[in-house]
Amino acid sequence: MRVTLYPTAESLEQAFLAGGTAVVFDVLRATSTIVTALAHGCRGVVTVVDPAEAQEVAARLAGGNIPVLLAGERGGEKIPGFPHGNSPLEFRPEVVGGRMLVLTTSNGTRALNLAAGRAGTVLVGSLLNARAVAREACRLGRDVILACAGTQGEFSLEDALGAGMVVLEMMKMADPGWLYCPTPGASGLDLSDFAVAALHLALAYKDNPRRAFDHSLHGRKLFSMGLAADLDWCASLNTCEVVPVVGEGKEIIPGCPVIVRS
Amino acid sequence: MRVTLYPTAESLEQAFLAGGTAVVFDVLRATSTIVTALAHGCRGVVTVVDPAEAQEVAARLAGGNIPVLLAGERGGEKIPGFPHGNSPLEFRPEVVGGRMLVLTTSNGTRALNLAAGRAGTVLVGSLLNARAVAREACRLGRDVILACAGTQGEFSLEDALGAGMVVLEMMKMADPGWLYCPTPGASGLDLSDFAVAALHLALAYKDNPRRAFDHSLHGRKLFSMGLAADLDWCASLNTCEVVPVVGEGKEIIPGCPVIVRS
Numbered sequence: 001m002r003v004t005l006y007p008t009a010e011s012l013e014q015a016f017l018a019g020g021t022a023v024v025f026d027v028l029r030a031t032s033t034i035v036t037a038l039a040h041g042c043r044g045v046v047t048v049v050d051p052a053e054a055q056e057v058a059a060r061l062a063g064g065n066i067p068v069l070l071a072g073e074r075g076g077e078k079i080p081g082f083p084h085g086n087s088p089l090e091f092r093p094e095v096v097g098g099r100m101l102v103l104t105t106s107n108g109t110r111a112l113n114l115a116a117g118r119a120g121t122v123l124v125g126s127l128l129n130a131r132a133v134a135r136e137a138c139r140l141g142r143d144v145i146l147a148c149a150g151t152q153g154e155f156s157l158e159d160a161l162g163a164g165m166v167v168l169e170m171m172k173m174a175d176p177g178w179l180y181c182p183t184p185g186a187s188g189l190d191l192s193d194f195a196v197a198a199l200h201l202a203l204a205y206k207d208n209p210r211r212a213f214d215h216s217l218h219g220r221k222l223f224s225m226g227l228a229a230d231l232d233w234c235a236s237l238n239t240c241e242v243v244p245v246v247g248e249g250k251e252i253i254p255g256c257p258v259i260v261r262s
Numbered sequence: 263m264r265v266t267l268y269p270t271a272e273s274l275e276q277a278f279l280a281g282g283t284a285v286v287f288d289v290l291r292a293t294s295t296i297v298t299a300l301a302h303g304c305r306g307v308v309t310v311v312d313p314a315e316a317q318e319v320a321a322r323l324a325g326g327n328i329p330v331l332l333a334g335e336r337g338g339e340k341i342p343g344f345p346h347g348n349s350p351l352e353f354r355p356e357v358v359g360g361r362m363l364v365l366t367t368s369n370g371t372r373a374l375n376l377a378a379g380r381a382g383t384v385l386v387g388s389l390l391n392a393r394a395v396a397r398e399a400c401r402l403g404r405d406v407i408l409a410c411a412g413t414q415g416e417f418s419l420e421d422a423l424g425a426g427m428v429v430l431e432m433m434k435m436a437d438p439g440w441l442y443c444p445t446p447g448a449s450g451l452d453l454s455d456f457a458v459a460a461l462h463l464a465l466a467y468k469d470n471p472r473r474a475f476d477h478s479l480h481g482r483k484l485f486s487m488g489l490a491a492d493l494d495w496c497a498s499l500n501t502c503e504v505v506p507v508v509g510e511g512k513e514i515i516p517g518c519p520v521i522v523r524s
Contacts, residue, residue: 155454193422197422200462215458
C-alpha cells in the first residue's frame with residue numbers, strides 16, 4: 001500500500017489519484033471545521049472555491065427549502081456579508097444541526113475540489129479525526145494520497161502534521177509493535193519521502209500537537225488575530241470518530257462536492 | 263535571521279535569494295562529492311547542467327594546460343564515455359589533488375546553477391560539513407535559503423535532512439541551551455514551516471543519519487545498485503570542515519559556476 005504526500009493545493013494539480021484514496025488536510029481551519037460541523041449534526045458541507053458562487057449555492061439551497069448556513073474566510077477573516085466565518089467553534093450542534101453548510105476558504109476548499117475531481121474516494125482529515133481516517137484508509141485498502149492544502153502555495157507545518165498523524169496511526173494498525181522499532185519500510189506501508197518526513201513530525205508533536213501551531217506561520221497569525229480558542233480546538237488529537245467523505249453521485253449543485261459523514 | 267527551505271530545484275525558480283546566503287544540498291550524492299573532492303585537494307569544481315557541455319568545458323580546461331577530471335551521472339549511473347561517475351569515493355587525494363573537477367549530475371548541478379544566479383553567496387552543504395556550513399552562515403549573518411535539489415522534481419528525505427542538520431547546528435550556535443528546551447522561535451532564528459520540518463528530521467536522525475537513507479527512495483535505489491559504501495560515506499555527519507562556495511568573479515568558463523574552498 002503506497003502512501004504519498006502532496007504539500008500544497010498547487011502540487012495536487014500534478015497528482016495522479018485515480019482509484020486511490022485521497023485525504024485532504026487544511027488543519028487551520030477548513031478541514032477541522034468540516035469535521036466539527038459534521039460531528040455536530042450538519043447534514044452536509046458544500047465546498048465552493050469562489051465567494052460569489054458560494055452565495056449563489058446557498059441561495060439555491062434555501063430556495064429549495066433546505067436549511068443552510070453560509071460561511072467563509074479570506075486571510076483568516078470572515079468574508080464581508082457572510083453570516084459565518086471559518087471557526088470550528090461557530091458550528092455548535094444548536095447552530096449547525098440539521099442544516100447544510102456552504103463553505104469557501106482560502107486554501108482548503110481549493111484542495112478539496114481539486115482532489116474531488118481526481119481520486120476514487122476523498123476523505124477529510126484533521127488532527128481531530130486522524131485515527132478514524134487512518135482506520136477508514138486501511139479498510140479501503142487502496143493507495144493513499146495525503147493532500148495538504150498548504151498556505152498560499154507554501155508548505156504548512158500543521159497540514160503536514162495532520163497527514164503525519166494519519167501515517168502514524170496507519171503504521172500502528174499495520175504493525176502494532178512498530179512504535180518500539182520505528183522503521184517505516186517494515187510496516188508493510190510503502191511511504192514516499194514526504195510521508196516519512198510527515199511521520200517524523202507526528203512523532204515529534206504527538207504528545208503536544210498544540211505546540212506545532214506555535215511553530216507554524218499560519219498558527220502564529222491566527223493566534224495574533226485572537227483565535228487561540230480555535231487553535232486549542234484544532235489541536236484536539238483523535239477526539240472525533242467522524243470521517244467526512246466527498247459524496248459520490250449525491251451532488252446537489254453540479255461541480256460542487258458535497259461532504260457527508262461516511 | 264530568516265531561514266527558509268525550498269524542497270526541489272524546480273521550486274528554486276521562484277525563490278528570491280538576492281543578498282542572502284543560499285546553501286545547496288544534493289546529499290546523494292553531488293554535494294557530498296563536491297565537499298569530498300575539495301577536502302581532498304581539488305582546485306575547484308565546475309558544475310555543468312548538460313553532459314555535452316561538460317565535455318566541452320573539460321576539453322577547454324585541458325587545452326589551457328589545467329589538469330582536469332570529467333565526471334558525471336544520470337540516474338545514478340556513470341555517463342557513458344565519462345572517466346568518472348558521481349561517487350565521492352572516486353575522488354581520493356591522489357586522484358583529485360591539484361586538479362579541476364568538471365561535474366554534471368541529474369539534480370544537484372541544476373540546483374547549484376539556479377542558486378548561483380540568484381543569491382549573494384552560495385555554499386555547498388551535505389551531512390559531512392553541516393556544522394561547518396552552519397558556522398559560516400551564522401558568520402555571514404544574512405538570511406539563509408536552504409536549497410534542496412530533490413529527486414526528479416520530488417522532495418527527497420536526504421536533502422531535507424542535510425538542510426535540517428544545518429538548521430540544528432545554527433540553532434545550537436544561536437542558543438546553546440536550546441536543545442534542552444526545543445522551541446524554534448526562541449533561538450533568534452525565524453524558521454519557515456519547511457525549515458521547522460527539516461529540523462525535526464535532523465532531531466530524529468542525528469544519532470544515526472545512515473538510517474535516513476534506508477527510508478529514502480533514492481537511498482534505497484543507490485543501495486540496490488551496490489553503492490552501500492557511498493551511502494556510508496555520505497552519512498558521515500560533521501566530519502569535514504570544508505565549506506565550498508561558488509566563486510564570485512572567478513569564472514573560468516562563462517555561465518558555469520566554479521566552486522572552491524571558502
